[in-house]
Amino acid sequence: MMVARAEDIHNAERNDFHPQPDLNATLILQALDFVGVAVFAVSGALAAGRRSLDLLGVVVIAIVTAVGGGTIRDLLLDRSAFWITDPRYLVVIIAAALATVVYARAFRVPEQALQLADAAGLALFSISGAQIAESVGTGGLIAVVMGTITGVFGGVLRDVLCAEIPMILRRGNIYATAAIAGTSTYVTLQGLGIGRAGAAATGMAVIAALRIAAILWNLTLPVFSLKGPNDRS
Amino acid sequence: MMVARAEDIHNAERNDFHPQPDLNATLILQALDFVGVAVFAVSGALAAGRRSLDLLGVVVIAIVTAVGGGTIRDLLLDRSAFWITDPRYLVVIIAAALATVVYARAFRVPEQALQLADAAGLALFSISGAQIAESVGTGGLIAVVMGTITGVFGGVLRDVLCAEIPMILRRGNIYATAAIAGTSTYVTLQGLGIGRAGAAATGMAVIAALRIAAILWNLTLPVFSLKGPNDRS
Amino acid sequence: MMVARAEDIHNAERNDFHPQPDLNATLILQALDFVGVAVFAVSGALAAGRRSLDLLGVVVIAIVTAVGGGTIRDLLLDRSAFWITDPRYLVVIIAAALATVVYARAFRVPEQALQLADAAGLALFSISGAQIAESVGTGGLIAVVMGTITGVFGGVLRDVLCAEIPMILRRGNIYATAAIAGTSTYVTLQGLGIGRAGAAATGMAVIAALRIAAILWNLTLPVFSLKGPNDRS
Numbered sequence: 001m002m003v004a005r006a007e008d009i010h011n012a013e014r015n016d017f018h019p020q021p022d023l024n025a026t027l028i029l030q031a032l033d034f035v036g037v038a039v040f041a042v043s044g045a046l047a048a049g050r051r052s053l054d055l056l057g058v059v060v061i062a063i064v065t066a067v068g069g070g071t072i073r074d075l076l077l078d079r080s081a082f083w084i085t086d087p088r089y090l091v092v093i094i095a096a097a098l099a100t101v102v103y104a105r106a107f108r109v110p111e112q113a114l115q116l117a118d119a120a121g122l123a124l125f126s127i128s129g130a131q132i133a134e135s136v137g138t139g140g141l142i143a144v145v146m147g148t149i150t151g152v153f154g155g156v157l158r159d160v161l162c163a164e165i166p167m168i169l170r171r172g173n174i175y176a177t178a179a180i181a182g183t184s185t186y187v188t189l190q191g192l193g194i195g196r197a198g199a200a201a202t203g204m205a206v207i208a209a210l211r212i213a214a215i216l217w218n219l220t221l222p223v224f225s226l227k228g229p230n231d232r233s
Numbered sequence: 234m235m236v237a238r239a240e241d242i243h244n245a246e247r248n249d250f251h252p253q254p255d256l257n258a259t260l261i262l263q264a265l266d267f268v269g270v271a272v273f274a275v276s277g278a279l280a281a282g283r284r285s286l287d288l289l290g291v292v293v294i295a296i297v298t299a300v301g302g303g304t305i306r307d308l309l310l311d312r313s314a315f316w317i318t319d320p321r322y323l324v325v326i327i328a329a330a331l332a333t334v335v336y337a338r339a340f341r342v343p344e345q346a347l348q349l350a351d352a353a354g355l356a357l358f359s360i361s362g363a364q365i366a367e368s369v370g371t372g373g374l375i376a377v378v379m380g381t382i383t384g385v386f387g388g389v390l391r392d393v394l395c396a397e398i399p400m401i402l403r404r405g406n407i408y409a410t411a412a413i414a415g416t417s418t419y420v421t422l423q424g425l426g427i428g429r430a431g432a433a434a435t436g437m438a439v440i441a442a443l444r445i446a447a448i449l450w451n452l453t454l455p456v457f458s459l460k461g462p463n464d465r466s
Numbered sequence: 467m468m469v470a471r472a473e474d475i476h477n478a479e480r481n482d483f484h485p486q487p488d489l490n491a492t493l494i495l496q497a498l499d500f501v502g503v504a505v506f507a508v509s510g511a512l513a514a515g516r517r518s519l520d521l522l523g524v525v526v527i528a529i530v531t532a533v534g535g536g537t538i539r540d541l542l543l544d545r546s547a548f549w550i551t552d553p554r555y556l557v558v559i560i561a562a563a564l565a566t567v568v569y570a571r572a573f574r575v576p577e578q579a580l581q582l583a584d585a586a587g588l589a590l591f592s593i594s595g596a597q598i599a600e601s602v603g604t605g606g607l608i609a610v611v612m613g614t615i616t617g618v619f620g621g622v623l624r625d626v627l628c629a630e631i632p633m634i635l636r637r638g639n640i641y642a643t644a645a646i647a648g649t650s651t652y653v654t655l656q657g658l659g660i661g662r663a664g665a666a667a668t669g670m671a672v673i674a675a676l677r678i679a680a681i682l683w684n685l686t687l688p689v690f691s692l693k694g695p696n697d698r699s
Contacts, residue, residue, distance in 0.1 A: 054454035056410040060381075071309070076537070076547050081309050087374050141553050148526075156627065161389065161399060166627060177522040221520035287687035289643040293614075304542070314542050320607050394622065394632060 033070075033082070036124035037089050040066040041096035043117040044158050049104060051162050061158060062097035063090065068154035073129050073146050077136050112215065118155060119211035123204040126151030126179040127186055131200065140187040147183035151207070152176050174214040174221055182207030266303075266315065269357035270322050273299040274329035276350045277391050282337060284395050294391060295330035296323065301387035306362050306379050310369050345448065351388060352411075352444035356437040359384030359412040360419055364433065373420040380416035384440070385409055407447040407454055415440030499536075499548070502590035503555050506532040507562035509583045510624050515570060517628050527624060528563035529556065534620035539595050539612050543602050578681065584621060585644075585677035589670040592617030592645040593652055597666065606653040613649035617673070618642055640680040640687055648673030 044065025048058040067089065071081045083089040103109075129150025133143040152175070159166040186203030190196060213219050277298025281291040300322065304314045316322040336342075362383025366376040385408070392399040419436030423429060446452050510531025514524040533555065537547045549555040569575075595616025599609040618641070625632040652669030656662060679685050 054407065054410060056413055056454065057408075060385075060409045063378075075308055075541055076550060078546060080311060084309060084371065084375055087372060090374060090378065138550065139553060141556060142550055145529075145556065152526075160393060160626060174520065175523075176526045177520060180522055221522065287640065287643060289646055289687065290641075293618075293642045296611075308541055313544060317542060317604065317608055320605060323607060323611065393626060 032124050032128045034089070034092055036121055036128060037066040037070075037083075038092050038096040039117050039121040039124065040154050041093040042100050043121055043155070045097040045100040046104070046109060046117070047158055047162055049101070055101065058101060059094055059097050061161060062100075063093050064161060065154045065158040066093045066096075068157035069125055069150040069152060070129065070154070072153050073132065073150045076149070077133065077138075077146065079132075079136070115215050116212070119208050119215070122151045122155075122175070122179060122211060123182065123207040125154070126183050126207055127200050127203045130183045130186055130203075131196075140191065143187055144180060144183045147186070148176060148179040151179040151183075174210055174219060177221060178207045178210035178214070181210060265357050265361045267322070267325055269354055269361060270299040270303075270316075271325050271329040272350050272354040272357065273387050274326040275333045276354055276388070278330040278333035279337070279342060279350070280391055280395055282334070288334065291334060292327055292330050294394060295333075296326050297394060298387045298391040299326045299329075301390035302358055302383040302385060303362065303387070305386050306365065306383045309382070310366065310371075310379065312365075312369070348448050349445070352441050352448070355384045355388075355408070355412055355444060356415065356440040358387070359416050359440055360433050360436045363416045363419055363436075364429075373424065376420055377413060377416045380419070381409060381412040384412040384416075407443055407452060410454055411440045411443035411447070414443060498590050498594045500555070500558055502587055502594060503532040503536075503549075504558050504562040505583050505587040505590065506620050507559040508566045509587055509621070511563040511566040512570070512575060512583070513624055513628055515567070521567065524567060525560055525563050527627060528566075529559050530627060531620045531624040532559045532562075534623035535591055535616040535618060536595065536620070538619050539598065539616045542615070543599065543604075543612065545598075545602070581681050582678070585674050585681070588617045588621075588641070588645055588677060589648065589673035591620070592649050592673055593666050593669045596649045596652055596669075597662075606657065609653055610646060610649045613652070614642060614645040617645040617649075640676055640685060643687060644673045644676035644680070647676060 041062040044062035045058050047065070048061040053061065067081070067083050071083070074081045126147040128147075130143040130147030132150075133146035138146065156166045182203040185206045186199045189199035189202055194202075274295040277295035278291050280298070281294040286294065300314070300316050304316070307314045359380040361380075363376040363380030365383075366379035371379065389399045415436040418439045419432045422432035422435055427435075443452075507528040510528035511524050513531070514527040519527065533547070533549050537549070540547045592613040594613075596609040596613030598616075599612035604612065622632045648669040651672045652665045655665035655668055660668075676685075
């Protein structure tokens with residue numbers, strides 16, 4: 001086999017690179033992961049509510065939304081899925097989903113709540129995903145890809161399961177774009193010698209700001225459209 | 234890396250926990266798996282027939298339906314996909330799919346045949362999935378999740394590929410709910426000291442009974458609906 | 467655990483079977499992989515252009531199309547995803563996607579360009595996927611399945627993400643069928659003692675010829691249709 005296994009890369013990294021992991025960064029990483037799954041669970045439960053699913057269907061969609069991106073990342077990096085090794089994530093997700101149902105029965109959920117929760121989850125997950133890729137020794141390009149997968153694919157799976165067009169594909173709405181911009185910022189700042197925490201905070205701010213600006217002012221990127229004006233549907 | 238690998242969990246379990254696997258249970262588990270893949274292959278072939286696919290497309294959908302859930306379970310538990318290590322599963326699936334095509338050309342397939350085959354497959358796969366999760370040493374919550382994934386996601390992949398709204402998401406139809414209820418029953422009964430075979434049979438009966446009752450009497454769970462009466466589509 | 471791990475199979479094969487890999491075959495395999503990802507990236511970028519995505523969304527769809535099938539194959543065979551261990555694939559994909567955007571802004575893309583690019587990618591990926599399965603020691607049936615997955619699932623993921631009915635499911639259009647026929651030809655010819663390169667070239671020719679014939683003359687396979695003439699939609 002001509003390829004090195006991610007596991008080998010990881011082992012090499014464990015021995016030669018960071019003999020002692022940065023405890024602070026590890027704790028921040030884990031705390032962000034818990035906040036991120038809770039936020040994405042709320043986003044999933046709200047999407048399920050808009051499809052009028054039954055109560056356990058809501059929990060299923062909340063779980064898929066919250067763990068989908070990170071699970072794909074973990075499978076690709078040959079790690080165990082984070083929620084299998086630490087089932088507390090599932091408890092947090094189920095609690096967040098049920099709390100959303102209870103809240104939404106009593107109060108009106110504002111129109112943009114789903115989009116804002118999604119923007120926050122996107123920022124948290126993209127950067128923590130890039131950090132996890134770094135922690136197994138990948139280079140910058142793969143860290144950007146893994147961060148984007150972590151941030152984007154939980155929502156993609158939610159939208160595919162709810163039979164909606166994935167939010168990332170809605171015309172020029174700066175979604176995957178925000179994740180790529182923020183994780184690239186994070187990787188670039190570290191390359192310039194900025195500390196990890198500062199680079200992470202800046203990257204998250206870039207993602208959240210781009211998404212919120214895109215929502216508030218309908219910012220769009222130039223689109224690539226193959227059809228002529230006559231057959232535009 | 235702060236997580237233990239499922240493989241490590243499995244090795245620890247192999248050494249300390251069950252020095253001799255229960256041969257009877259292993260045989261039952263394997264027999265159920267073969268019946269389950271055949272039943273889900275029939276369900277997949279019928280769904281493909283409703284979309285008027287060509288004959289090899291029918292085989293592809295039958296395979297995806299039959300192995301999809303178990304494959305996701307195996308990837309998550311860091312096991313080899315069951316049908317790669319034992320290609321007899323594929324032979325069973327292809328035979329079941331072709332037999333379905335031949336049968337359906339000669340006889341009328343009753344309206345509810347797809348739903349009943351699906352209910353049987355759901356019961357078989359959910360419990361065998363939970364048992365496989367247990368066999369690599371996971372706790373009860375993860376066993377319930379893995380059982381539900383095993384039972385539900387073959388059908389989800391089938392529906393996504395056939396561009397239908399997944400059956401699990403049709404309004405309040407007690408599908409994922411049945412899988413969760415049955416696997417929870419199975420795990421709980423074992424926790425109460427009931428033997429494995431009895432717990433498995435009871436769990437499967439719960440799943441099949443809930444699904445069939447839901448189909449016959451249109452039972453539904455309360456749904457979580459965010460839209461008001463004016464904008465319900 | 468009653469199953470052997472793909473990794474074990476691979477290690478056994480590495481020790482006993484081919485003490486020295488065929489360097490020529492390895493180089494051809496790798497070159498085909500690069501051509502294949504570029505072709506599928508073009509196909510993905512064109513599909514994204516038809517959905518009017520923004521520029522980075524085009525890159526995301528191009529990447530998913532180009533690496534999707536091979537990534538599922540690698541996860542199933544317990545290999546690291548090929549693009550993680552060799553990020554040059556991503557560079558090729560991004561370059562091909564951007565070149566497609568630039569080209570399509572200046573020139574008209576012919577109606578059938580998407581389908582022809584897809585046929586070429588299908589032929590290249592199906593055979594190289596079967597070869598990779600062989601290289602980790604699987605039997606012929608699994609090699610056919612892995613080749614078909616490699617060739618077909620990038621496009622399936624592209625279509626699912628673009629909320630289109632997957633091309634493989636369009637009525638009787640000989641898509642998965644072509645991949646299965648070509649990889650079966652490849653495996654069978656090797657079983658008859660034909661050399662690897664000749665078998666691979668023949669298998670690719672079978673796939674490309676079947677797809678192009680199906681496109682040009684609207685060849686179809688007999689379809690399996692469950693509905694009667696009255697309720698055909």
